[in-house]
Structure formats: structure tokens, C-alpha cells
Amino acid sequence: MILGRQGSGKGTQSLRIADAYGCVHVSTGDVLRAAVSEGTELGLKAAAVMESGGLVSDEIMNGIVAERLAKPDIGERGVLLDGFPRTADQADALERILTDLGHSLSLAINLDVPVDEVTDRMMARGRSDDTEEAIRRRLQLYEEQTAPLLDWFEERDLLATIDGLGSEGVVFERLRAVIAKCVA
Ligand code: B4P
Numbered sequence: 001m002i003l004g005r006q007g008s009g010k011g012t013q014s015l016r017i018a019d020a021y022g023c024v025h026v027s028t029g030d031v032l033r034a035a036v037s038e039g040t041e042l043g044l045k046a047a048a049v050m051e052s053g054g055l056v057s058d059e060i061m062n063g064i065v066a067e068r069l070a071k072p073d074i075g076e077r078g079v080l081l082d083g084f085p086r087t088a089d090q091a092d093a094l095e096r097i098l099t100d101l102g103h104s105l106s107l108a109i110n111l112d113v114p115v116d117e118v119t120d121r122m123m124a125r126g127r128s129d130d131t132e133e134a135i136r137r138r139l140q141l142y143e144e145q146t147a148p149l150l151d152w153f154e155e156r157d158l159l160a161t162i163d164g165l166g167s168e169g170v171v172f173e174r175l176r177a178v179i180a181k182c183v184a
Pocket of ligand 1: 005030050054056
């Protein structure tokens with residue numbers, strides 16, 4: 001799985017990793033954005049939360065991930081989780097879901113990019129939820145809810161912190177180096 005501040009490039013690098021290793025890419029942000037654009041019940045619930053820079057509820061997110069990880073392609077190809085877990089409750093749920101399915105987590109990548117840089121990247125990205133206020137709120141929630149998970153992964157000896165500054169290609173080579181140790 002890959003975690004990091006919003007705008008650190010998780011989505012960008014996840015596409016490269018999935019392409020290089022043939023694993024399934026599960027992005028909770030993509031699932032939510034698809035639901036919003038299709039106007040489903042989930043999308044209607046998620047839209048306002050995302051626009052404000054908030055986090056969609058743990059109950060909803062845990063349900064989405066549990067359902068997706070139960071599909072057979074996950075066992076066949078392996079999975080890269082992008083943007084989940086983001087809270088302690090989601091991390092506990094992930095551990096339970098994987099145990100129930102007979103799977104386990106092999107690596108947690110922390111894509112480390114400083115606040116000033118992710119702010120610039122999100123302003124340049126210009127997604128509809130990238131307003132100044134939403135960006136400020138998202139980064140505050142990251143420090144409060146997601147950053148403490150780094151200790152959770154460290155305690156389980158799963159954490160690798162990668163410098164996310166530099167070109168996309170340079171960052172990808174750093175990621176490959178840690179993934180290689182894990183899949184060897
Ligand atoms: P996500 O879809 O996960 O997106 P993100 O964290 O904002 O960005 P990411 O890190 O993927 O950065 P990107 O590659 O786009 O979340 C969106 C929202 O969904 C959340 O705010 C939340 O509301 C909700 N959500 C998702 N998961 C949830 C969960 N588990 N629980 C609750 N709510 C959840 O890169 C950013 C920009 O930088 C791009 O423009 C990119 O081109 C550029 N970039 C990338 N790499 C670069 C590099 N090396 N150098 C320069 N620019 C680079």
C-alpha cells in the first residue's frame with residue numbers, strides 16, 4: 001500500500017507500479033470520483049465531503065475496500081492499495097479484512113513530500129476539490145489522522161519512507177528499489 005500527504009503523487013506512482021508489476025490498483029479516491037460522476041448513492045454522499053477537503057466516513061470506506069478485496073483477481077495478481085487506510089480505524093479494518101481472506105500486507109510505502117510542495121502541486125492540478133480551503137483542511141486531517149499510521153506500520157516492520165521530490169521517473173526508480181527487496 002502507498003500513503004502520503006494528499007498531492008504527494010500516490011495516484012501518479014501507483015499507475016506506474018501497477019503497470020510494471022501487473023498488480024491490481026485499488027484507489028479509493030478513484031472509486032469515490034467515479035461514484036460522484038455517475039451520481040450513485042455513494043457519490044451523492046461523498047461529493048460534499050470531498051469538495052470540503054474532508055474524509056469520507058470509515059464505515060463507507062471500509063465497506064468499499066472489503067468488497068473489492070474479496071474479488072478473485074486480488075489473490076491471483078496481488079494488489080496495490082492507494083489512499084487506504086487513512087485513519088486508525090481503516091488500518092484496523094484492513095488488518096481484519098486481509099486476515100479473513102487469508103492475505104497479508106507486505107509493504108507500506110510512505111511517499112514523503114513537504115507541505116509547501118504538495119500545496120503547489122494540488123493548486124496546479126486544479127481538480128474540482130482542489131480549492132485553497134479544501135487543501136488546507138485535507139493537509140490538517142493528514143497530520144491528525146493519517147500521519148500517526150506511520151508508527152502503526154513501523155511497529156509491524158512494514159514501513160519504507162521514500163523521498164517523493166524529483167521527477168516522476170526518479171521517484172519511480174526509488175520505489176522500484178524498495179519493492180524489489182519485497183517481491184524478490
Ligand atoms: P486521492 O484520490 O487519494 O488523491 P490525493 O491524495 O489528493 O492525491 P495523490 O497523492 O494521489 O496525488 P496525485 O498523484 O494526484 O484522494 C482524494 C479525496 O478522496 C480525499 O481528499 C478524500 O476526501 C477522499 N478519500 C480517498 N480515500 C479515502 C479514504 N481512505 N478515507 C476517506 N476519504 C478518502 O499528484 C498530485 C499532483 O502532483 C498531480 O497533478 C501530479 O501530476 C503531480 N505530480 C505527481 N508526481 C509529481 C512529481 N514527482 N513532481 C511534480 N509533480 C508531480
